[in-house]
Amino acid sequence: MIPIRRGVILPFIAVLGVSCSSSSSTSPATTSTPLFVFAASSLTKAFTQIGQDFHTAHPNVTVTFDFGSSTDLASQIQSEGTADVFASASGTAMDTLQSAPGVTDRTSFATNRLVIITPPDNPAGIASIDDLAGSDVKLVLAAEGVPVGDYARQALKSAGILAQATANVVSNEDDDASVVAKVTAGDADAAIVYTSDVASSGSSVRSVAIPSAVNVVATYPIAVVTGSTHTDAATAFLDYVVEPAGQATLKDFGFGPAG
Amino acid sequence: MLEAAIEVPRGDVTVAAAFSAGHDETVALLGPNGAGKTTIVEAIAGLVPTASGTIVLDDEPIHDLPPERRPIGIAFQDGVLFPHLSVLENVAFPVRARGARPRAARAHALELLGRLAPGIDPGAKPGTLSGGARQRVALARALAGTPRVLILDEPLSAVDVSARAELRALLRRTLGSFDGPRLLVTHDPVEAMTLADRVVVLEGGRITQTGTPEEIRDAPRTRYAADLVGMNLFVGRLMPLEAGVGVLEAADGVVTVPWPEGVAVEPIDDVLATLAPADVALHAARPEGSARNVIQGVVEEVAILGDRARVRLSGSPRLVAEITTGSVARMAIRTGGAVWASFKAVEIHLMVERGPTDTL
Amino acid sequence: MALASFGAASVLLPVVALFVRAPWSRLGGALSGVGASTALRLSIEVSLAATAISVVVGVPLAWVLARGEFPGRNLLRAVVVLPIVLPPVVGGVGLLVALGRSGVVGRWLHDALGLQLTFTTAGAVVATTFVSMPLVVLATEAGLRGLDRRHERAAAAMGGSPWYVFRRVTLPMVAPQLAAGAVLTWARALGEFGATITFAGNLAGRTQTMPLAIYQARQVDPGGAIVLSLILVLVSVSVLVALGGRLTGPR
Numbered sequence: 041m042i043p044i045r046r047g048v049i050l051p052f053i054a055v056l057g058v059s060c061s062s063s064s065s066t067s068p069a070t071t072s073t074p075l076f077v078f079a080a081s082s083l084t085k086a087f088t089q090i091g092q093d094f095h096t097a098h099p100n101v102t103v104t105f106d107f108g109s110s111t112d113l114a115s116q117i118q119s120e121g122t123a124d125v126f127a128s129a130s131g132t133a134m135d136t137l138q139s140a141p142g143v144t145d146r147t148s149f150a151t152n153r154l155v156i157i158t159p160p161d162n163p164a165g166i167a168s169i170d171d172l173a174g175s176d177v178k179l180v181l182a183a184e185g186v187p188v189g190d191y192a193r194q195a196l197k198s199a200g201i202l203a204q205a206t207a208n209v210v211s212n213e214d215d216d217a218s219v220v221a222k223v224t225a226g227d228a229d230a231a232i233v234y235t236s237d238v239a240s241s242g243s244s245v246r247s248v249a250i251p252s253a254v255n256v257v258a259t260y261p262i263a264v265v266t267g268s269t270h271t272d273a274a275t276a277f278l279d280y281v282v283e284p285a286g287q288a289t290l291k292d293f294g295f296g297p298a299g
Numbered sequence: 300m301l302e303a304a305i306e307v308p309r310g311d312v313t314v315a316a317a318f319s320a321g322h323d324e325t326v327a328l329l330g331p332n333g334a335g336k337t338t339i340v341e342a343i344a345g346l347v348p349t350a351s352g353t354i355v356l357d358d359e360p361i362h363d364l365p366p367e368r369r370p371i372g373i374a375f376q377d378g379v380l381f382p383h384l385s386v387l388e389n390v391a392f393p394v395r396a397r398g399a400r401p402r403a404a405r406a407h408a409l410e411l412l413g414r415l416a417p418g419i420d421p422g423a424k425p426g427t428l429s430g431g432a433r434q435r436v437a438l439a440r441a442l443a444g445t446p447r448v449l450i451l452d453e454p455l456s457a458v459d460v461s462a463r464a465e466l467r468a469l470l471r472r473t474l475g476s477f478d479g480p481r482l483l484v485t486h487d488p489v490e491a492m493t494l495a496d497r498v499v500v501l502e503g504g505r506i507t508q509t510g511t512p513e514e515i516r517d518a519p520r521t522r523y524a525a526d527l528v529g530m531n532l533f534v535g536r537l538m539p540l541e542a543g544v545g546v547l548e549a550a551d552g553v554v555t556v557p558w559p560e561g562v563a564v565e566p567i568d569d570v571l572a573t574l575a576p577a578d579v580a581l582h583a584a585r586p587e588g589s590a591r592n593v594i595q596g597v598v599e600e601v602a603i604l605g606d607r608a609r610v611r612l613s614g615s616p617r618l619v620a621e622i623t624t625g626s627v628a629r630m631a632i633r634t635g636g637a638v639w640a641s642f643k644a645v646e647i648h649l650m651v652e653r654g655p656t657d658t659l
Numbered sequence: 660m661a662l663a664s665f666g667a668a669s670v671l672l673p674v675v676a677l678f679v680r681a682p683w684s685r686l687g688g689a690l691s692g693v694g695a696s697t698a699l700r701l702s703i704e705v706s707l708a709a710t711a712i713s714v715v716v717g718v719p720l721a722w723v724l725a726r727g728e729f730p731g732r733n734l735l736r737a738v739v740v741l742p743i744v745l746p747p748v749v750g751g752v753g754l755l756v757a758l759g760r761s762g763v764v765g766r767w768l769h770d771a772l773g774l775q776l777t778f779t780t781a782g783a784v785v786a787t788t789f790v791s792m793p794l795v796v797l798a799t800e801a802g803l804r805g806l807d808r809r810h811e812r813a814a815a816a817m818g819g820s821p822w823y824v825f826r827r828v829t830l831p832m833v834a835p836q837l838a839a840g841a842v843l844t845w846a847r848a849l850g851e852f853g854a855t856i857t858f859a860g861n862l863a864g865r866t867q868t869m870p871l872a873i874y875q876a877r878q879v880d881p882g883g884a885i886v887l888s889l890i891l892v893l894v895s896v897s898v899l900v901a902l903g904g905r906l907t908g909p910r
Contacts, residue, residue: 111878159761178778183861185878210778211860212867212875222860226761227777346812366815367823379813383831392827393817444818 073101075273076122078113080129080260081215082152082188082236086293087127093289094280101273109215110134110187117141117265124268125277127260130187134261142266145275148298149282150260150290152234154188154195156248157223164229169250172196172230173204180228182219183212191256192232198254220245234258239294259298301448301480305352305362307335307342313350314338314504320448320480320497322357327483327495331523335504336484337376340450343482344371356447356480367396372446376453376484378433380425386412386436387421393444411439415469431462438473449477452484470494500524520571531574531619537567537649544591544644547572552616555591556647570649576609578646579620582639583630590641594618598636601627608632612640677889682882695887697864698872699894705780705855705868706848709787710795713844716788717796718830718837724796725803736800743793750789751857758785758858782859783866790854791847798840802833842902849895 079087084107091103106113106123110133117123117137126143128134129152137143158166164177172179182189189212196202210228213219216237222228224244238247262281264274280286287297304317314335320326328336341347343354345366354362361369372393380389387408394404412421416435425433434454441449454470455463471494474481485491491498492512500508500515500523508520515524521532535549537556545558547570556572558564580586586593596614608627612618618640632638724736742750758765758776768774776782810832814824830837852870859866861875869891876884 109878180860183875183878185875209862210865211862213861214856214874218857221755221857222777225755225759225777227755227759227775341812344816346816366812367818367820369816371816373813373816375809375813379809381810381814381828381832383834384827392814392819396814396817396819396823396827440817 071100073270073273075101075103075124075270075277076106077103077125077127077277078106078108078117078123079125079127080110080113080187081107081217082129082234083107083127083260086236086290086295089289089293090281090286093285094277097280098273098276101276103277111136111185121265121267123265124270124274125262126265127262127281129258129260131259131261133187134263137263137265143263144266144271145278146261146263147278147282148259149262149286150298151296152236152258152260152294153255153296154191154232154250155235155238156230156232156250157220157238157245158230158248159223159226159228160243160246162229162246166230166248168248169195169199169254170201172208172232173201174208177208178210178227178229179205179208180211180213180219180222180231181209182216182233183214186213186215187258188216188219188232188234189213191258194256195232195250195254198256234294235296236294239292257296260295300355300357301343301482302355303339303343303352305339305342305354306350307338307347308350309335309338309347309504312504314342316499316501316506318499318506318509320482322480323478324496325474325481325483325494327485327491327498328501329485329488329491329495329498330501332486334486334501336486336501337452339501340373340452340482340484343369343448344373344450345369370444370447371450372441372444372448373450373452374434374437374441374454377457378425378437380433380436380440382424382426385422385424386416386419386428389425389436390421390439390443393440397444408439408443411443412436415439415442415473429462430457430459431466434458434466435469438470442473442477447479448482449474449479450482450484453486454483455485455487455490467493531576531579533572533574533616533647535570537570539564539566547647547649549616552594552614554616554647555644556649557644559649572647572649574618574642574647576619576621579618579640579642581610581620581622581626581630581632582641585639586641588641589643591644593639593641595637595639598632598634598638601632601634603627610638612638614640674892677885677892681885681889694863694867694872695890698867698869698887699890701780701783701864701867702849702869702891703894705783705787706845706851708784709791709848709851710841710845712784712788713792713795713848714837714841717792717840717844718799721796721799721803722825725800739796740793742790747790747851747853747855748857751786751854754786754789754854754858758782777858778860778862778866780859780865783855783868786854786858787848787851787868790851791844794843794847795837795840798836798843799833802836802840803829805836806832838902842899846895846899849891 077087087105091105095101095103110128110130113126114128114133114136117126118140121141126134126137134143134146138146156166156169156172158164164174166172181192184190184193193202196205211222213222216233219231219233220237223231238245262278264271264278268274300319300321302319307314316339318326328339330336338347342349345364349362352362353360381392384392387405390408390411391404394407395401409421412419415438416432419428419432419436425436428436434457438454451470455466458466474494483491483495495512498510498512498515499506502521502523508515508524533547533549533554535547537545537547539558540546540555543558545556547554547556594614596612596618598610599613600611602609603624606624607621608624610620610622610632612620620640720739724732724739755762755777757763760766760769760775760777765776776785806829810828811824814828819827850870852874855866855868856871861867861871869887873884873887873891876887
């Protein structure tokens with residue numbers, strides 16, 4: 041009965057990169073450095089791609105991802121302390137970690153904006169954020185406490201329709217993936233998620249932009265976790281994310297540049 | 300009048316039977332375990348499907364009716380009372396099932412219980428009752444739906460010997476006063492002989508003999524029927540021996556018999572011969588005398604009936620002898636002991652003709 | 660004995676830990692703060708409704724499985740049991756595809772009757788029933804198979820129509836197994852999470868049952884989550900103790 045919420049752990053074993061490593065001029069890696077990256081679940085697709093690319097560039101490093109809610113990951117790192125790198129969807133989760141056990145090289149690497157999504161046929165005729173206050177709109181949000189859920193309420197408040205829109209909420213989902221699923225299934229009329237959530241959704245959902253004036257921009261920080269035993273590899277991964285190659289991949293998956 | 304002519308598949312064999320029971324007649328279906336007796340009555344009640352045949356009650360065919368619409372009351376072997384219902388609700392069941400109000404049904408059930416099962420708590424659950432009490436309740440339940448045919452399936456088999464005589468008397472009264480045909484299923488010859496007007500002997504899924512108890516006693520057609528009434532029966536090939544005398548080669552031994560009058564002197568197959576147990580004499584030592592048949596055997600059983608004892612012998616052939624209890628004591632006859640038996644050829648009755656239903 | 664102690668301990672340990680870690684000092688606040696009473700009432704309503712539907716639909720299903728003779732009976736049984744084996748989330752996804760507003764059947768329900776199950780309490784009941792019904796079906800089928808058929812035949816010979824026999828003989832005789840199955844179904848329904856949140860969504864007062872409330876409370880108030888968990892444990896244990904003794908003890 042434990043729901044599968046934590047992202048899938050994706051190990052990139054050295055063997056997978058064999059064809060690439062042959063192009064490397066370095067001698068075959070005698071030992072492979074394991075690197076544990078804990079990342080917000082909204083980063084799942086982008087980081088999976090970045091992880092493959094990074095392994096091509098650094099065949100002697102084996103990156104293992106643990107995707108999940110930023111809050112959950114932060115508390116897990118605090119109690120278990122197995123992470124080398126933490127990439128969070130919110131500053132607060134990173135703040136938690138910064139207080140204990142501490143982080144280094146903290147930097148913002150991406151931004152994510154909110155967007156309204158509807159089923160392709162847009163049954164409730166949503167054309168702007170104000171339409172979310174209309175009667176008989178079945179609106180799905182992430183639950184309070186989930187970053188994207190809190191951000192969505194913030195945007196609705198800025199638009200001055202928090203009360204009406206909240207009354208239209210038919211479900212508070214656990215995470216953004218569940219929110220998107222309710223819309224792609226056609227059961228909800230509208231939802232608010234990250235742009236990164238829909239970048240790869242194709243035609244299964246329709247996007248309605250939220251004006252910058254009321255939109256909430258989530259800034260994603262990344263840092264090396266104090267206590268990491270592979271700080272060199274961790275720093276190398278962090279650098280790769282903020283360098284042009286990593287940034288291009290993030291852009292492909294719907295993220296904006298930091299600052 | 301109930302007339303049944305049915306074939307009922309049961310496993311690999313088919314039970315086939317054609318018989319009737321008159322309006323005020325009790326017909327016993329008598330046979331060993333596995334003969335198909337219960338199968339036949341269940342087919343009549345509609346509880347097992349028949350392969351073919353007709354069941355007619357008072358000129359009205361009932362074989363196409365579902366069981367609940369056949370006007371038949373059954374007291375099942377072991378009772379088969381509903382364990383979750385009280386004695387009263389068990390007896391009221393057939394009444395309520397046919398649409399009566401619960402109150403009226405219970406009143407009727409109480410009246411029946413008072414008559415057939417006095418002293419049994421109507422509120423008790425069947426699981427707490429003795430075998431005899433259960434059978435009384437089952438009898439009341441069979442009668443409760445005012446059926447036109449009454450069927451009793453082995454009504455005494457689960458009853459203590461001590462309670463049997465009383466229950467047998469109750470059965471006799473109940474059967475006698477029932478207004479319609481009655482069928483009694485039993486493997487016990489005493490039950491059949493004492494309760495039934497007519498006996499249908501069933502063996503291996505076939506009727507082997509039908510008749511009044513007296514008719515079957517006088518002329519049993521099978522070893523089973525003969526054993527039932529205490530008659531020795533020999534079946535086999537009859538061979539001429541000397542003038543007026545032959546030998547009957549039965550499966551388990553040879554006996555010397557008188558050649559039947561008016562029958563050609565040549566070997567004859569499938570001849571039946573009976574010998575009354577009272578005509579068999581027993582001796583502690585090999586007897587001298589005129590008896591043609593002298594057989595040594597071992598005593599298998601000694602059953603005392605009043606001043607007579609029935610002694611069953613293993614030997615070639617097997618025999619039952621009936622002697623006085625005084626003789627048993629004088630000769631110190633006991634189970635397992637060796638004994639000599641003798642009987643005269645003229646005491647043996649031969650039946651050369653055989654009926655088509657015989658299956659020996 | 661050692662293994663039994665280990666087994667009991669493995670069940671007891673998390674429950675004891677919940678007691679140890681419960682924020683007793685702010686119990687009252689945690690209770691009201693996370694909408695415990697709303698979620699508990701909804702949980703009880705949904706689980707009882709799911710149990711009732713499971714019995715009404717499950718008993719005929721068990722009868723067909725136990726007594727029916729038709730090709731594909733074993734396949735039908737496998738399908739009926741499937742929700743026990745599948746992760747509940749899969750059940751939720753399946754229900755969404757079948758009964759969601761755009762689902763195979765749900766589309767028709769919505770267009771023709773204006774019915775939408777998703778995001779409604781009825782939807783929560785459907786999801787919960789889907790997951791928990793197999794338990795009462797299996798228990799009742801086992802009961803029917805173990806039944807001495809002579810009693811039903813006797814009842815038919817006593818003039819009972821098939822329905823009358825079923826009502827007054829078959830059903831009462833499998834009542835113990837049926838009741839045990841219903842209790843298991845109810846217990847399973849009370850703890851149902853995955854199918855409900857996937858199919859019916861999560862909204863306080865409408866689809867947010869205790870397990871969903873506990874799960875959501877973890878995000879904002881871990882102490883509240885423990886309090887809610889304890890309430891669920893207490894309710895479940897007291898009902899199971901009250902019924903369990905009667906079901907398995909001497910009758």
